[in-house]
Amino acid sequence: MSVVAKKHRIALTGNEAVAQAMRQIHPDVVAAYPITPQTEIVQIFSSFVSDGLVHTEYVPVESEHSAMSATVGAAAAGARSMTATSANGLALMWEILYIASGSRLPIVMPVVNRALSGPINIHCDHSDTMGARDSGWIHLYSENAQEAYDNMIQAVRIAEHPDVKLPVMVCMDGFIISHGMENVELLDDKVVSDFVGSYKIDHPLLDIDNPITFGPLDLQDFYFEHKRAQAEAMVRAKNVILQIGEEYAKLTGTKYELFETYRLDDAEVAIVVIGSTAGTAKVQIDKLRSQGIKAGMLKVRVFRPFPYEEIKQALSHVSAIAVLDRADSFSSIGGPLFSETRAAMYDAEKRPLITNYVYGLGGRDINLAMIEKVYQDLLEIKDTGKLKQYVNYLGVRE
Amino acid sequence: MSDNKKQVVRKDAAWHELPVGGIIPAGGTAKEFKTGDWRTIRPIHDREKCIDCMFCWAYCPDMSVIVEDGKVVGFDYDHCKGCGICAKVCPPRVSAITMVPDSEADAETKKEEEAV
Numbered sequence: 001m002s003v004v005a006k007k008h009r010i011a012l013t014g015n016e017a018v019a020q021a022m023r024q025i026h027p028d029v030v031a032a033y034p035i036t037p038q039t040e041i042v043q044i045f046s047s048f049v050s051d052g053l054v055h056t057e058y059v060p061v062e063s064e065h066s067a068m069s070a071t072v073g074a075a076a077a078g079a080r081s082m083t084a085t086s087a088n089g090l091a092l093m094w095e096i097l098y099i100a101s102g103s104r105l106p107i108v109m110p111v112v113n114r115a116l117s118g119p120i121n122i123h124c125d126h127s128d129t130m131g132a133r134d135s136g137w138i139h140l141y142s143e144n145a146q147e148a149y150d151n152m153i154q155a156v157r158i159a160e161h162p163d164v165k166l167p168v169m170v171c172m173d174g175f176i177i178s179h180g181m182e183n184v185e186l187l188d189d190k191v192v193s194d195f196v197g198s199y200k201i202d203h204p205l206l207d208i209d210n211p212i213t214f215g216p217l218d219l220q221d222f223y224f225e226h227k228r229a230q231a232e233a234m235v236r237a238k239n240v241i242l243q244i245g246e247e248y249a250k251l252t253g254t255k256y257e258l259f260e261t262y263r264l265d266d267a268e269v270a271i272v273v274i275g276s277t278a279g280t281a282k283v284q285i286d287k288l289r290s291q292g293i294k295a296g297m298l299k300v301r302v303f304r305p306f307p308y309e310e311i312k313q314a315l316s317h318v319s320a321i322a323v324l325d326r327a328d329s330f331s332s333i334g335g336p337l338f339s340e341t342r343a344a345m346y347d348a349e350k351r352p353l354i355t356n357y358v359y360g361l362g363g364r365d366i367n368l369a370m371i372e373k374v375y376q377d378l379l380e381i382k383d384t385g386k387l388k389q390y391v392n393y394l395g396v397r398e
Numbered sequence: 399m400s401d402n403k404k405q406v407v408r409k410d411a412a413w414h415e416l417p418v419g420g421i422i423p424a425g426g427t428a429k430e431f432k433t434g435d436w437r438t439i440r441p442i443h444d445r446e447k448c449i450d451c452m453f454c455w456a457y458c459p460d461m462s463v464i465v466e467d468g469k470v471v472g473f474d475y476d477h478c479k480g481c482g483i484c485a486k487v488c489p490p491r492v493s494a495i496t497m498v499p500d501s502e503a504d505a506e507t508k509k510e511e512e513a514v
Contacts (some may be wrong), residue, residue: 017399104419121514165418203421211425221409227422 004253007185014145014177017184018084018110018170020161021152023048024192025108028079028199031059031070035089036122038112041086056258064089069098075105078204080156082107086174087114087128094132100167101136102230103215106201107167107264109137110152113275113326115362120206123363124174126327130336137229138168138237139303141273143260143278145182147301148172150248150256153187157244163236174277175363191251196199234305241302258307260299261314263289267296269378270315272323272341274300277359277366284371291332294376300337308344315341316348320381322374324394326360334358334391353381359394370395429477433460437480439497443472448495452494454484470494 012020019041022030030049032042049369057079061067067083074081085093085102090111100107111129115121129139140155141336147168155168187195203212218226240259249255260280264270273281278299288295298314300307316322323342325335333339334356342354357374360366374394381387407422417423425502441454448470455470462472462478464471473484485495 102420113456202418210423213422213425213427216420216422216427217431222407222416222420225411225413225416227417229416232414 005187005191005251007187009185009251011181012145012184012186013040013179013181014148014172015112015179016044017149017186018152018172019044019048019144021149021192022110023054024187024189025080025082025153025156025196026054026193027056027082027108029057029059029071029074029081030072030083031061031067031081032083033061033062033064033067033085033089036055037114037124037178038084038086038089038110040178041110041112042321052364062254063223064092065096068100071107071109072100072103072105073097074104075100075107075201076204078199078201080160080199081105084107084110084112086112086340087116087122090128090132091116094135097132097135097137097167099215102226104165104230105167106156106165106199108152108155108159108170109167110148110170110172112174112178113171121362122174122175124176124326125361125363126171126325127361129169130325130327131170132169133304133336135152136234137168137304138164138166138234138241140170141167141274141301141303142172142177143168143176143276143299145180145184147256148177149184149186149306150252150254151301152153153192153195154241154244154248154256157243157247160199160242161237161240164240166233166237171275176276185252187251195248195251204356238302238305238307256301258300258302258310259314260301262297262299263297263393264296264314264318266294267318268294269320269375269382270296270298270318270322271371271374271378272298272300272311272315272321273338274303274324275326276335277324277326277371280366280368281371282290284344284375286367287368288372288375293375303337306340306344308340309381311341311344312348315345315352316350318352320378321345321352321354322357322378323354323355324359324374326358328358328361333347338391353385353387355381355387355392356390357392357394364395366395425477432476434474434476437478438473438500439480439482440445440475440478440496440500440503441473441480441484442498442503443470443480444494444496445471447492449488449489449492449494451489453489457483457487459483 054132115125245256323338462474
């Protein structure tokens with residue numbers, strides 16, 4: 001990259017990095033309710049408001065249902081609006097998630113991934129956002145605090161793009177990223193504010209000269225057409241995400257695509273993974289490579305829209321694939337990433353053998369030895385040409 | 399308003415021709431939705447008994463009590479759903495509103511028309 005904007009390298013937790021991104025984006029309205037491990041984001045952001053660093057209207061609501069409702073109202077009124085949540089808070093937003101996406105409101109919401117109760121647990125897994133995978137929101141996942149920061153800034157442009165007009169969740173692993181401190185490179189405030197531009201919607205409710213009816217009853221004669229249009233917006237989102245990624249790369253030198261591949265081009269065995277586990281896997285892949293094992297990885301950044309065609313192409317040369325899910329879908333056939341990846345590979349000319357590992361539920365640690373075990377299993381699958389089972393539970397006491 | 403709505407949201411519009419997000423780019427469009435056909439019983443207003451206390455007007459959830467110059471003159475049957483709240487809140491000593499099955503009211507109207 002020839003021209004790269006000045007960057008400021010500072011030590012931040014994931015929550016701090018996301019709060020900084022929100023300060024720089026400078027939304028008109030933030031309505032939020034605190035929940036572990038998201039609390040710091042809204043706490044830090046509310047300090048920015050009270051310190052006069054942002055002129056955002058901050059609405060401290062009484063629940064997440066109200067947080068999302070207020071955000072929907074503000075976005076429809078014509079304000080750039082955000083909220084943030086985790087786990088049970090996301091669950092309490094549920095009905096309004098669909099109203100946000102169905103009303104095509106470009107809300108951006110960081111979600112700090114945490115296990116859904118019960119039994120009650122506050123630590124990382126992806127059961128919260130994976131449960132919301134069909135809510136019509138775009139889902140961007142982050143491997144670390146830097147990616148969370150970068151995804152936040154790009155999410156604004158993706159959500160508000162005229163071809164898209166859909167809400168975006170920016171997901172990061174609870175505690176592992178949200179509370180872990182790393183070096184993060186922040187852009188200048190001005191660079192971010194120029195990049196995100198101003199919020200414009202076609203029919204804001206506050207345009208009293210041009211009144212509209214918002215949220216009318218939509219019965220048998222129109223609802224289906226509106227849902228068809230929503231489905232198309234999600235299809236179009238894929239190219240928009242790539243375009244915005246290119247544009248952002250011109251600023252930062254880092255290119256964001258639909259997924260990241262790591263030593264995948266000549267890999268014989270590969271894993272598919274989401275979030276912070278990718279960082280651990282990269283270390284293990286380097287170790288295996290030094291032993292002559294052709295191991296690779298595909299890390300999914302964009303889960304909705306699901307990049308099925310691109311994933312199929314990226315993985316079609318691999319003999320055996322393990323999909324790592326940090327959430328069970330309780331379908332009895334593994335986690336959601338497994339279902340999607342396996343479906344994507346159905347059209348591959350030479351279908352690889354694909355197995356699933358559900359891991360890390362409720363914050364259970366995943367380490368190098370566990371990832372090595374997955375690759376050992378894959379090598380056996382490759383050599384024998386046989387899967388023992390579709391679904392494995394990695395790191396559970398047997 | 400009516401013309402505006404017809405212009406922006408055609409009944410036969412394909413999915414890609416509709417305004418985004420289910421909005422109707424016009425205000426006051428609830429008027430176009432004739433909820434009167436949900437009704438099975440209708441309020442009948444007795445002008446002789448009515449004291450114009452406006453209880454029915456205040457309580458009607460569908461703004462279907464028609465008032466002119468401070469006097470109740472009847473009901474908007476295009477939108478009245480026949481909930482009966484107006485008859486319920488009409489003071490008992492006044493009882494200016496009675497609920498009548500729509501089928502009976504329609505038969506009555508038909509008879510009157512035939513007589514004319």
